[in-house]
Amino acid sequence: MRRAVGIGLVLGLLLLASPAVLSSYYLGLLTKMLIFALFAMSLDLLLGYTGLPSLGHTAYFGLGAYTTGLLTLRVAQTFWINVLAGIAVPTLVALGFSLLTLRARGTYFLMITLALAQVLWGIAFGWRSFTGGDDGLPGITRPTLAGWSLTGEIPFYYFVLVVFGGCLFLLSIVVRSPLGRALVGIRESEMRMRVLGYNVWAYQYVASILAALFAGAAGILFVYYNGYVGPAYLSVVVSGQVLLMVILGGAGTLLGPALGAGIIVLLENFLSAYTERWLTILGLIYVAVTLFAPRGVLGILRERFPLGRRAPA
Amino acid sequence: MTFWIIQTMNGISFGMLLFLLAAGLSLIFGLMKVLNLAHGSFYLLGGYLGLTILRLTDSFLLALVGGALGVVVVAVLVERTVLRRIYGEELRQALLTFGFVFIIADQTLWIWGGNPQTLPKPAGFQASIRLGEIVFPSYRLLIIAVGVVMGLALWWLQEKTRLGAMIRAGVDDEEMARGIGVNTPLLFTAVFALGAFMAAFGGVMGSALLGVYPGADFEVLLLAFVVVIIGGLGSLKGAFVGGLLVGLIDNFGKALVPQLAYFTVFAPMAAILAVRPTGLFGKA
């Protein structure tokens, strides 16, 4: 436990000090890593902790991005309203979608989540007048928060860092709460949980909503990061990438997926300088990880070096 | 009146394509409990391979057979080298096939480029024919005919042949089937290959109708999913009925309310999930 806190502090300090050491380019890259780390952690809640394998999680990421993007572009640059709406819309959609997706299990769940995300992609792609269609919506400016303009690389980085830190804190409480532990129980044995008296559906529903909420937050950060939103945000490719991040890093560990996100973003950035075939490499990594390391980096590390947890006296 | 008849026949012909895809998906899942996420990719690859073969040989038949067999080779390679190592773990297998989605999508983009292309229709089916007042593309009629023939062939295979009996035994109880001497690894490979064959076959035929382009794999995968969600995974009848339903709904949707496009397939899917989550003919 102390070791984990120690590592956390060091990492935290490093992250805080980064703008002093990193060039603008690498700082931007680190910002992107943090955004996807948040996205991956949101999926981990659903997949890693609750055991619900969603192939369409990017639906909420994209909804957050489009909502905030559209409001910023077409309505006004009021930070709080745009951000709150960007969180509210994916959450509201999740309230409805989850009623459907939770009617399905296992393989059907995979299909229905992918299908729902793809439907949203189709709408974003086809509804040119509203969403800009295939071209998307460029020219989305970063907001000003309490007098601080977030247009600069460094202020935006700190903004993302604070949001990431806050979400990490919230998520870590959730996964260690009674509800969070019940989610793990549901993942391990739904039947056992039911027969113990847990309303399994209710827990899965809450997990679905929370996962959507945090994914939406990541989407908001990303649209401000890029200054642009397009149908690609809603594509199956993105769903697939974030899923890989979770598995590569270690499903059910919260920090593992954050690590996985960092690795994938770095790899993509580095390899794309040498080849256009990044997606092929991504696919190969997918195959390799699924075959040889399904528990992911952190999953394997935890087994080798168990941190253990003692019950309070 | 003519409008309705033409749209219905359009819907049915598209539905037959969907049936081919969904049947392959269902077949693979029914026996192996694997959700082949690369199914749309097999369609895409089949279409592209068929395109190249057609350009080289000028024979649609060769393109059809060659394209389908080419994908079968890929599928067998995938199944034998990687997929069979993790049998029994459904989610892992589904994710493994997902990796191949990326690989195939990217490789086809690299080899054939990003521009949408169309397969020329086979000679003899390029024109429309008159049926009373209605003028209808003969190629679409061909698709309907092929779909029905394939459907019958599959049904016959499943119900009347030894292979079909082995498949049904394997679906019911894999260990038992192995116990009575069914070579399950070989059976699995054969079924995976058959499913891939149907996807690729559909890919060649579909590419002549709708063109082949990056992203078609996902669009087709979505529709195949909608069909099996509605019809029920693991059921041939479900794939047929679901395919027709989705083909008709999608077609009428596009014809009557084009702005809503994807929404029209979303609604029946949502309805089925609300009422009967395992689909019309699905097993639980």
Add this chain to the structure above:
Amino acid sequence: MTGGGAGIRVEGLVKDFGGLRALEDVTLRVEPGERRAIIGPNGAGKTTLFNIITGIFPPTAGRILFDGRDITDLPPHRRAQLGLGRTFQITTLFPKLSVRDNVLLAVQAADPARFTLHRRVEAYPHLFRQAEELLERWGLRDRAAAPVRFLSHGEQRQVEILLALAIRPKVLLLDEPAAGLSPAETATLADLIRGLPRETTILLIEHDMDVAFTLTDRISVLHYGRVVAEGPPDAVRRDPHVAAIYLGTATPKA
């Protein structure tokens, strides 16, 4: 440790699976605090009966009354909340979690804190205390940190019962608790069951005749989905029809 006993009744239960009738007009009345064994050859419908009582699938006809209340339409988790506990014939635990975490989840199930998401579970020390008590009582304290899948079969069967007890059931359904246990382990298990509070109503499916006949007040015999005999252990033991069933010479009633 457990709640006060309740009675449980099933009336006219019928269960069809497609063309197969698994249960035919099954009626049982178990009084509060009673110990009832359900015996019968394989395939007689015993586990199906338990599955229907706990709500895992619905009966084709008939009803279930728990403590006088009709629970036929209630989902499994509601029945558990009312005080119906159950163990499974095939050990159904949380395999990758430690024994302690398994018991904690069970203890949490009956606690109002179970839906909290804004405070860590360590903020509820009473849950941990209750878990430790249970582990202590069943002698599993020193195995508490081990992942449950590393336990011996006998120990796992113990945890299986422990989980069911943690929710303080009024009625406890034990599905072949001694399944796969050695004679020594079975004896330990029998002692533990005997030591359960007298108010708890217990329904026990068992193949081990010693366990069934010595631990219970009354026995119901199931054969091809029907109750064919019922009575105190001695009477059932001497019933020639029951003997015939087990020796394979009996035929199902038309």
